[in-house]
Amino acid sequence: MNALAIKSTIDTVTSLRGREFGAYLTETRYELIRMVRNSSIAIPVLVLPLALYALFVFVIGGEWITKDPGAGIFLFAAFSLMAVTMPAMFGIGVTLAQEREMGLLRLKRAQPAPPAAWVVAKILAGLVLAVVAYAPIAILAVSTGKLALAPGQVISMSAALLIGTIPFTALGLMIGSLTTASAAPGWANVIYLPGCYLSGMFFPLPKSMYWQAPIWPQFHAEQLAMHMAGVTKMQLEPVTMAIATMIGYTVLFAGITIWRLSKKG
Amino acid sequence: MNNTNDHRLHALDAVRGFALLLGVAFHAALSFLGGPPGTWFTADNSSNAVLGDAAFVSHIFRMSLFFFIAGYFGRLLYQRLGARSFWANRSMRILIPLVAGWAILSPLISYLWVTGVTKAFGGTLPPMPAMPEDFFPLGHLWFLYQLLLIYVAVIAVRSVIARLDPAQKLRGLVDKAVHGSIRTMAGTFTLGLPLAAALMSLPFWIYWMGIPTPDMTLTPQVPASVGYGTAFVFGWLVHRSSNALTAIAERWFANLVIAFVATGWLLHTMHATPMAAPGLTKTLYALIFGVAVWGWVLGLTGAALRFLSNYSATRRYIADASYWIYLAHLPVVVALQIWVSHWPLSWAVKFPMILVVSFAVLFASYHYLVRPTFVGKLLNGRKYSRKPEPTDPAPSPAAPPPADSVSGGPVAQLRGITKKFGAVTALNSIDIEVRRGELLAVLGPNGAGKSTAISLWLGLIEPDAGSVTLLGGEPQDIARRRGLGVMMQDVEMPKELKVRELVRLAASYYDDPMSVEEALRRAGLESLADRNYGKLSGGQKRQAQFAVAICGRPKVLFLDEPTVGLDVKARAALWTSVRRLLADGCSVVLTTHYLEEAEALADRITVITKGRVIASGSVDDMRALVARRQISCESSLTADDVRGWPGVIEVSKDASKLSITVTDAEGVVRRLLAADTTLGRLEVRQAGLNEAFNELTREAA
Numbered sequence: 001m002n003a004l005a006i007k008s009t010i011d012t013v014t015s016l017r018g019r020e021f022g023a024y025l026t027e028t029r030y031e032l033i034r035m036v037r038n039s040s041i042a043i044p045v046l047v048l049p050l051a052l053y054a055l056f057v058f059v060i061g062g063e064w065i066t067k068d069p070g071a072g073i074f075l076f077a078a079f080s081l082m083a084v085t086m087p088a089m090f091g092i093g094v095t096l097a098q099e100r101e102m103g104l105l106r107l108k109r110a111q112p113a114p115p116a117a118w119v120v121a122k123i124l125a126g127l128v129l130a131v132v133a134y135a136p137i138a139i140l141a142v143s144t145g146k147l148a149l150a151p152g153q154v155i156s157m158s159a160a161l162l163i164g165t166i167p168f169t170a171l172g173l174m175i176g177s178l179t180t181a182s183a184a185p186g187w188a189n190v191i192y193l194p195g196c197y198l199s200g201m202f203f204p205l206p207k208s209m210y211w212q213a214p215i216w217p218q219f220h221a222e223q224l225a226m227h228m229a230g231v232t233k234m235q236l237e238p239v240t241m242a243i244a245t246m247i248g249y250t251v252l253f254a255g256i257t258i259w260r261l262s263k264k265g
Numbered sequence: 266m267n268n269t270n271d272h273r274l275h276a277l278d279a280v281r282g283f284a285l286l287l288g289v290a291f292h293a294a295l296s297f298l299g300g301p302p303g304t305w306f307t308a309d310n311s312s313n314a315v316l317g318d319a320a321f322v323s324h325i326f327r328m329s330l331f332f333f334i335a336g337y338f339g340r341l342l343y344q345r346l347g348a349r350s351f352w353a354n355r356s357m358r359i360l361i362p363l364v365a366g367w368a369i370l371s372p373l374i375s376y377l378w379v380t381g382v383t384k385a386f387g388g389t390l391p392p393m394p395a396m397p398e399d400f401f402p403l404g405h406l407w408f409l410y411q412l413l414l415i416y417v418a419v420i421a422v423r424s425v426i427a428r429l430d431p432a433q434k435l436r437g438l439v440d441k442a443v444h445g446s447i448r449t450m451a452g453t454f455t456l457g458l459p460l461a462a463a464l465m466s467l468p469f470w471i472y473w474m475g476i477p478t479p480d481m482t483l484t485p486q487v488p489a490s491v492g493y494g495t496a497f498v499f500g501w502l503v504h505r506s507s508n509a510l511t512a513i514a515e516r517w518f519a520n521l522v523i524a525f526v527a528t529g530w531l532l533h534t535m536h537a538t539p540m541a542a543p544g545l546t547k548t549l550y551a552l553i554f555g556v557a558v559w560g561w562v563l564g565l566t567g568a569a570l571r572f573l574s575n576y577s578a579t580r581r582y583i584a585d586a587s588y589w590i591y592l593a594h595l596p597v598v599v600a601l602q603i604w605v606s607h608w609p610l611s612w613a614v615k616f617p618m619i620l621v622v623s624f625a626v627l628f629a630s631y632h633y634l635v636r637p638t639f640v641g642k643l644l645n646g647r648k649y650s651r652k653p654e655p656t657d658p659a660p661s662p663a664a665p666p667p668a669d670s671v672s673g674g675p676v677a678q679l680r681g682i683t684k685k686f687g688a689v690t691a692l693n694s695i696d697i698e699v700r701r702g703e704l705l706a707v708l709g710p711n712g713a714g715k716s717t718a719i720s721l722w723l724g725l726i727e728p729d730a731g732s733v734t735l736l737g738g739e740p741q742d743i744a745r746r747r748g749l750g751v752m753m754q755d756v757e758m759p760k761e762l763k764v765r766e767l768v769r770l771a772a773s774y775y776d777d778p779m780s781v782e783e784a785l786r787r788a789g790l791e792s793l794a795d796r797n798y799g800k801l802s803g804g805q806k807r808q809a810q811f812a813v814a815i816c817g818r819p820k821v822l823f824l825d826e827p828t829v830g831l832d833v834k835a836r837a838a839l840w841t842s843v844r845r846l847l848a849d850g851c852s853v854v855l856t857t858h859y860l861e862e863a864e865a866l867a868d869r870i871t872v873i874t875k876g877r878v879i880a881s882g883s884v885d886d887m888r889a890l891v892a893r894r895q896i897s898c899e900s901s902l903t904a905d906d907v908r909g910w911p912g913v914i915e916v917s918k919d920a921s922k923l924s925i926t927v928t929d930a931e932g933v934v935r936r937l938l939a940a941d942t943t944l945g946r947l948e949v950r951q952a953g954l955n956e957a958f959n960e961l962t963r964e965a966a
Binding site (some may be wrong): 022023025026027030033034037038099102103104106107109110111112113114115258259 | 572724743746747756769770774797
């Protein structure tokens, strides 16, 4: 084998790798473009958490925060978590259900698309949307001094919140794989909203309801945020428990999704 | 009976590789368990109970899984090679690695043992505990020794049975029992019984150890021989049974659920008492241990069959590497464990580090020292050249199927395909093939099975029986699918994307796509390139889908009802494009209701009705098959006048125009002219494909 042949083999291999990578990139890019153009999903997901945060921090809870800086952290974590998880639930879950109904998933399986490309694209696009939804809340909180955390803590908490989207992405995919396009938003709400209240994310729970909080993924995502930001006062479970539960939920939801998609497509 | 489908072997290879690599992780975890020093080479200063539990769980099933797969491949090899070559092959792959591996590794391992234990005891080597009389430091290569023992025993028993049961009656019953035990899941609960009995009889059974490892003696140990022997024999029998693998694949989830539940109970009980006196708990523990073993073995094998059946170059590589890696891993892993054991770091850092470094070293040694050399040939039966190979789907140990996709050979085939959906048989043992550069039209009424046939070729569904070939391989293989283009029915593309973007996205999947502009031009869409898909008319959407289908310069193009909703001009443009693709050597499979489309484009036509091929041939063949002709004329005769005439099959009258389908055109024309002297506009023509098609499908109905 001469040097030229070796070079051409290497070129072929690298260009193949590059093509596969290119497919992932193109898929992600168009997924984002679709989200931007499809403002009917994007706008409520982006605006709602920010508006609610502003309402609670400046109007309803203003005095409470001045008295107890912990309340500011609590409200920030709550609405930030809402901001980062809603794109996963509603953006990814609902579009997956739609695409299944459109037959698009069947087409993608038939085409030589890299099998994981569309999932990766959806997850990345969901993450970008999560960042876009989260950034205004973070900027608002920090610039108005309603968040009593050091810059390092804010960064840690931001990272935790983004990691926290993973089980919700899996949950969104599961809903999208199990329901029809018209039912998906309904189911997403039915599963998502009770968790926001019952996990103690929006308001502190009475003691009698503590037992059920760990059922909800929101609880563990918030706990992870509190641990990573080092807010000891609001750490209700060990960090290993929060991580383990989030991994467990992710595996469960993703497992059901894969099982369902492999059966029904 | 030999039921070795190549794609199943891919899955089983993956399972074997997984079991071996899991062993590396298991050994890497053993210094972090917090046990007393002296039980393993070294004891790390950071330990973790969860890691201990994880190691225990992996240890429940990893070797049983290995022996189960070894049994399956054992029989496969025995059937394929015959007794003499089988033993020659096993000597090369098992006996030589055992002897050579032991000779090389055991001094290293002894040295590491002394070093590690000395370090763990703070610098002084403690006195060695008393060894049994038949002590022999077999080390982690015990599994090869055990495997050889089992080969000898099983093949001896096999030859006795073959003599006693010449008509295969007994063995037929066993095959049924094997299949039934998997289907009903009775096997999950009963296959562990012999092992449970052996474990119960152990005077000192530490739960954590599972099946005591027979690594200190050459004398066969009862629990290991019984447990791994059962696994091997069942694997052997699964290979005998024609449909046992399918049943395993179907029950993967249920078996894993059982494995989870049983394992949960084991963990819970073990935490309470790590080693119990004989009694109810020990008995129950042994029984449930057996259930856990088989839940994992059948569940993991089933899951692999379900999800990892397609060929993957990466998995193939890892599976090939796993044997070497397992043989060579222990000194590497242990040396790292000893090195880091006193570092003031958490196990959560050290354990992953050991894994990463070990695997890096072991994979590198495989890639450069084993794969391209005689060692690789010895271990895996195959020496790879060092240059990266193009995606080679040749499965191992199966022989590569001849892939003939060049000049005139079939580019896509369905052979003996049966596919059922519940009680409905969509396809009933059909054979269809598409040759290079031809257009095959598949005709049939709704629900005939046309789209099912296409879905099989696209790899979307799998047949219940028969084989599907696309470009010389399996359609699930993505490398094959890079040669296809597809336009499906009932598919909507994302409405927010522009036509140009849809084509660009599809083109990104292919190796050598045409330019987006070219694809748009061929589909007649240049003027609509920047319009959102959602704003296109129905016909324009089909054109956009056509552009998506052809943009990758496919070798085979599947068009499922492509021209529904197109206007005359767009349809003609699409036909022109299809002809051009054919001229370039592309093969096309077209399903259609528009018979003129088939007549205009097809080289061959296959008619399907109710899941069967009822006719197949060229357009002319089809016409000749039904030698009927159509007479039309303007006449004062009524339909009833003509209906009874000999040679007349069907008559209809529309205003003054009489249409008659006949078998004897000359006779009927003569009689018409005689009966009606005013008759005009007489026309006799060959029945079009339309009629032929109706005729064919009516006869089948």
